[in-house]
Amino acid sequence: MPSALDILQHTFGYSEFRGEQEAIVTSLLEGHDALVLMPTGGGKSLCYQVPAILRPGVAIVVSPLIALMQDQVDALDELGVSASFVNSSLSYDEIRTVERRLLSNDLDLLYIAPERLLQERTLELLERCQLSMFAIDEAHCVSQWGHDFRRDYLALSGLRQRFPQQPFIALTATADERTRQEIIDRLQLHNGKHFICGFDRPNIQYRIRQKAQARKQLLNFLQTEQQGNSGVVYCLSRKKVEETAKWLSEQGFHALPFHAGLSSDIKRENQNTFLREDQVIIVATVAFGMGIDKPDVRFVVHMDMPKSIEAYYQETGRAGRDGDEAVALMFYGIEDVVKLKQMASTSEADEAFKRLEQQRLNALLALCELHTCRRQLLLRYFSDELENPCGNCDNCIEPPRSWDATEAAQKALSCVYRTGQRFGVNHIIDVLRGANNERVFKFSHQNLSTWGIGKEYSADEWRLIFRQLIARELLAIDGEGWGVLHLTELARPVLRGDEVLELRADVQAKAESRRKVHKRIVDDIEEADMPLWQALRACRKRLAQEHGVPPYIIFNDATLRDMLVHRPEDEHALRQVNGVGDKKLQSFGQAFLDVIIEDNFNM
Structure with a gap:
């Protein structure tokens, strides 16, 4: 019986697990439920794909993203893993073919949309199969408090009563504490293990x-x-x-x-x-x-x-x-x-x-x-913490200036008040800047004490000030369709002069040349290596076209760069390259070896 590490190395071509992946895989193999919060690109899919291969039966992967199902299945197919999907993009005959494979225990993973899964016919079909687990991808969709709530996800809670013996894993990259708790409650993960793997994407x-x-x-x-x-x-x-x-x-x-x-x-x-x-x-x-x-x-x-x-x-x-x-x-x-x-x-x-x-x-x-x-x-x-500033956001790279905006804020707030808290930002700015337009005269706002008191700032500068007053909740916007501004309680101490208000200065005009510029991957490759790099990419593109898949499913750029560094000339050496598993070595190895050997010969 192969181990999880064997599957990782020989099927997926990676030498070791990252972060909490191994602990999550082990938990599922032991039959426990799991909630996994992991940043996009952190390797969530491996957390259920590895145990799905090892556990007897088929893993049901619930996903709301039809296009992603095709992508995942294509990638698994190239790795030699038996996987399929069922969604509205398939014909009746194609769905029947998948169902026959399911009943004959010919699948390790089946990707399915929630609305299809919850049909009684589908549930009855699954009851006739040997199941290994349920994986709920994009699990924040189950929460009515989540940012991407999908009503079909609500009914997934009923799966626990129907399939009480199967472990469940819920995965998402974005969920605040309230959303996490609803995921736990709806999918009944209270007794499962919770893996909060951090949200940071430092790149x-x-x-x-x-x-x-x-x-x-x-x-x-x-x-x-x-x-x-x-x-x-x-x-x-x-x-x-x-x-x-x-x-x-x-x-x-x-x-x-x-x-x-x-x-x-x-x-x-x-x-x-x-x-x-x-x-x-x-x-x-x-x-x-x-x-x-x-x-x-x-x-x-x-x-x-x-x-x-x-x-x-x-x-x-x-x-x-x-x-x-x-x-x-x-x-x-x-x-x-x-x-x-x-x-x-x-x-x-x-x-x-x-x-x-x-x-x-x-x-x-x-x-x-x-x-x-x-x-x-x-x-x-x-609810994640970064102890020190990251050094890789615009505010860290070019710290913005701040300024004492108390007087400007008082003018803005007073103008909102004097005009009756019945107008939007653009009209208030017109009054502050002393505009002589039809709308100002229609309401006789040229007679207000705040008319023309803000000529020292441009319209864009006033917009920046108003945005920050709204962000600080000194002003609120009437949401009934007109964008009307009105004062909040927080505006009182600023208007009375009891509070000094520091606002962010406009950084729009700062020189772009001082900003850290991100280069293309190709810019990091030595000129002497460029012919081989282009040849490897051309080989990948040709194979991708032959197999009808995106190039990165053959090998991603990181794998090609590893080939560039190590220049393997036999299958044993190529097998050591990160991302080269047994099936891909068998399917594509010789094609890439031929490219590398030819380049080495021409050096």
């Missing part, structure tokens, strides 16, 4: 910038730092996704849209292009989970604020899954805050949930306006 550099011609900012970022790299650009609306993808294409980038309004065929084609080709940018709605598993995404850009820190952290987690340097860049403006607050307040959810959504948005706004290390606040939000 991701977090940057947040106020919007100032966001397209121009995006173009500068792509041209100066990300030429030749793959990445994701998130937008708040489908229309903006389409417009941004079209505009990027006009600028010479290979950019494709991806949102829920596209046909299944277009979404599948665009996603496959992104997964299988280099230098592709996918533009997507923040509300739509893509389910991508591409390891070499070098950047994630948010053109608009997401709804919460949880959503932001999950979406930025798509970058740098291979462990190499990546950038998460967000542009935001006060119009984003107004729009998201309106969306939260006008939703059909109950008042308790609306209040939670407002709290989450306020927490994200606080992250945006932060003076200190962003990573420390992010991790603290998930």
